Amino acid sequence: MQALYLTSSLRKLEQQYASEPLMERAGHAVATLARTLLAEGHNRILVVAGPGNNGGDAFVAARYLKAWWHEVTVVFAGQRASLPPDAAHAYDGWLECGGEVLNTWPETGAWQLAIDGLFGIGLQRPLTGEMADLVARINALSLPMLAIDIPSGLAADTGVILGTAVRATHTITFLGRKPGLYTLDGPDHAGKVHVDLLGLPPLPEADGTLLDAPFTLPARRRLNSHKGSNGSAGVIGGAASMTGAALLTARAALLLGAGRVYAGLLDPAAPALDADYPELMLRDADQLPTVHALAVGPGMGRSPQAYAALQQALANPAPLVLDADALNLLAADADLQHRLAERASGSVVITPHPGEAATLLATDTASLQADRIASALALAERYQAIALLKGCGTVVATPDGRWWINASGNPGLGSAGMGDTLTGIIVALAAQSLPLLESTLLAAYLHGAAADAAVAHGQGPVGLTATEVMLSARRLLNRWLSTAHAG
Ligand SMILES: NC(=O)C1=CN([C@@H]2O[C@H](COP(=O)(O)OP(=O)(O)OC[C@H]3O[C@@H](n4cnc5c(N)ncnc54)[C@H](OP(=O)(O)O)[C@@H]3O)[C@@H](O)[C@H]2O)[C@@H](O)CC1
Ligand SMILES: Nc1ncnc2c1ncn2[C@@H]1O[C@H](COP(=O)(O)OP(=O)(O)O)[C@@H](O)[C@H]1O
Numbered sequence: 391m392q393a394l395y396l397t398s399s400l401r402k403l404e405q406q407y408a409s410e411p412l413m414e415r416a417g418h419a420v421a422t423l424a425r426t427l428l429a430e431g432h433n434r435i436l437v438v439a440g441p442g443n444n445g446g447d448a449f450v451a452a453r454y455l456k457a458w459w460h461e462v463t464v465v466f467a468g469q470r471a472s473l474p475p476d477a478a479h480a481y482d483g484w485l486e487c488g489g490e491v492l493n494t495w496p497e498t499g500a501w502q503l504a505i506d507g508l509f510g511i512g513l514q515r516p517l518t519g520e521m522a523d524l525v526a527r528i529n530a531l532s533l534p535m536l537a538i539d540i541p542s543g544l545a546a547d548t549g550v551i552l553g554t555a556v557r558a559t560h561t562i563t564f565l566g567r568k569p570g571l572y573t574l575d576g577p578d579h580a581g582k583v584h585v586d587l588l589g590l591p592p593l594p595e596a597d598g599t600l601l602d603a604p605f606t607l608p609a610r611r612r613l614n615s616h617k618g619s620n621g622s623a624g625v626i627g628g629a630a631s632m633t634g635a636a637l638l639t640a641r642a643a644l645l646l647g648a649g650r651v652y653a654g655l656l657d658p659a660a661p662a663l664d665a666d667y668p669e670l671m672l673r674d675a676d677q678l679p680t681v682h683a684l685a686v687g688p689g690m691g692r693s694p695q696a697y698a699a700l701q702q703a704l705a706n707p708a709p710l711v712l713d714a715d716a717l718n719l720l721a722a723d724a725d726l727q728h729r730l731a732e733r734a735s736g737s738v739v740i741t742p743h744p745g746e747a748a749t750l751l752a753t754d755t756a757s758l759q760a761d762r763i764a765s766a767l768a769l770a771e772r773y774q775a776i777a778l779l780k781g782c783g784t785v786v787a788t789p790d791g792r793w794w795i796n797a798s799g800n801p802g803l804g805s806a807g808m809g810d811t812l813t814g815i816i817v818a819l820a821a822q823s824l825p826l827l828e829s830t831l832l833a834a835y836l837h838g839a840a841a842d843a844a845v846a847h848g849q850g851p852v853g854l855t856a857t858e859v860m861l862s863a864r865r866l867l868n869r870w871l872s873t874a875h876a877g
């Protein structure tokens with residue numbers, strides 16, 4: 391797990407250490423990494439420098455690379471007179487070592503690496519006109535591309551593209567990881583992220599946390615354990631023509647270790663048996679026994695029966711996962727919201743995708759996605775529940791203001807049934823007595839990591855199925871458990 395920092399915190403750190411030669415160190419770090427990205431025998435580097443301190447870093451990097459005998463072309467999108475002081479100093483340093491500055495894009499240049507120092511964390515408004523053209527030219531180069539601090543055009547706090555953005559193969563980011571590198575459009579633009587602290591100690595308090603490892607696991611199973619000690623999970627959903635969703639959740643709960651799994655199906659014509667998984671106990675939605683953790687929503691629809699089932703579930707003290715139509719019903723009904731508010735804080739997790747989340751916050755999807763961290767925090771606050779906002783870089787937030795971004799997963803997860811699977815993993819872990827927040831965080835990471843492992847085995851991203859993801863998740867969880875409990 392890695393710390394994530396918002397721009398406001400990084401700015402404070404910069405001010406605190408204003409007397410340190412941070413730009414010099416930044417440029418040196420860029421040059422050092424750039425060298426390693428050049429293929430054997432390659433030497434020609436394009437550096438694009440912008441009008442602020444990100445451009446200053448670029449000039450310092452250019453100077454080092456030239457000193458190390460590389461052929462460096464610098465394109466500068468700014469005016470010397472308008473540069474901030476450190477960047478102006480870096481510009482002068484580049485000229486003093488014999489470097490040249492081009493103010494227009496050169497006709498030809500057989501570069502072998504490009505360095506993007508156009509904009510960093512100071513970007514405030516969308517790139518347009520000449521700046522946007524420059525980004526288009528950079529992106530048209532089919533080269534390894536190293537972005538300085540953050541790909542130019544990407545908003546550091548949100549991962550939103552401001553107009554247009556550089557697509558880098560590598561990003562070297564300073565002082566701390568920015569959340570925008572890991573959510574929404576960040577991962578498509580950042581490539582591999584490298585961090586350099588510029589010689590400073592890390593900030594004592596992170597703003598958020600990156601989920602990039604299985605940081606917590608269910609307890610080791612005693613040899614003398616039985617299905618009763620592994621917890622029972624319940625799933626309510628599966629209205630007519632959507633029973634598959636509830637069965638997927640139930641199967642995931644079974645495969646991820648719940649001792650008993652009951653599925654309460656709303657479709658009166660639902661089968662009495664899941665033929666592939668006869669281990670599952672299928673019941674009518676209102677006939678579930680007491681369970682240790684309950685998931686409500688997959689394939690549930692919004693019928694009066696679905697409403698009643700949700701109302702009943704909210705009165706159940708077991709840890710609760712609300713997904714899919716349970717969220718749409720909740721968003722539309724004050725009584726359900728009241729019942730949710732009456733529950734112990736932290737005993738419910740809501741798992742909306744951006745469309746459901748927008749409904750829950752009475753906004754539109756674009757506004758919701760414009761700041762996924764703020765949206766997840768708003769959901770957690772508004773519903774006094776753990777909120778898991780799905781999508782590339784899933785964000786988890788708690789009512790007390792903590793947040794996490796999940797680093798695992800891939801576009802193979804973009805097919806029906808993947809959300810149902812996630813819900814099943816959460817409820818399985820919660821049934822096995824892992825606290826609900828830990829269950830949610832581990833499930834988010836495991837679900838994505840399972841998809842990554844499946845892709846590594848050639849099962850995706852195209853055509854990856856939810857069933858493959860849950861089988862992969864079972865393998866991974868067992869591997870993590872055996873490593874953690876070895877010896
Ligand atoms: N400070 C430090 O200690 C350290 C900082 N470091 C480095 O500095 C970076 C931050 O530098 P920064 O704050 O100067 O901002 P930066 O990202 O270069 O951009 C600002 C410039 O862009 C301009 N501009 C903005 N939007 C625009 C648009 N749409 N279209 C056109 N222009 C636009 C804006 O103009 P203005 O808005 O003022 O008109 C201003 O000129 C940081 O990411 C890291 O790389 C490291 O060296 C470590 C130590
Ligand atoms: N590009 C992606 N990168 C990472 N995770 C993704 C991506 N696309 C989808 N996912 C994940 O897949 C799941 C899809 O859930 P959801 O939209 O509810 O679908 P479903 O219709 O299967 O219920 C979520 O956990 C989401 O975060």
Ligand SMILES: [K+]
Binds near residue numbers: 444509537541
């Ligand atoms: K940049």
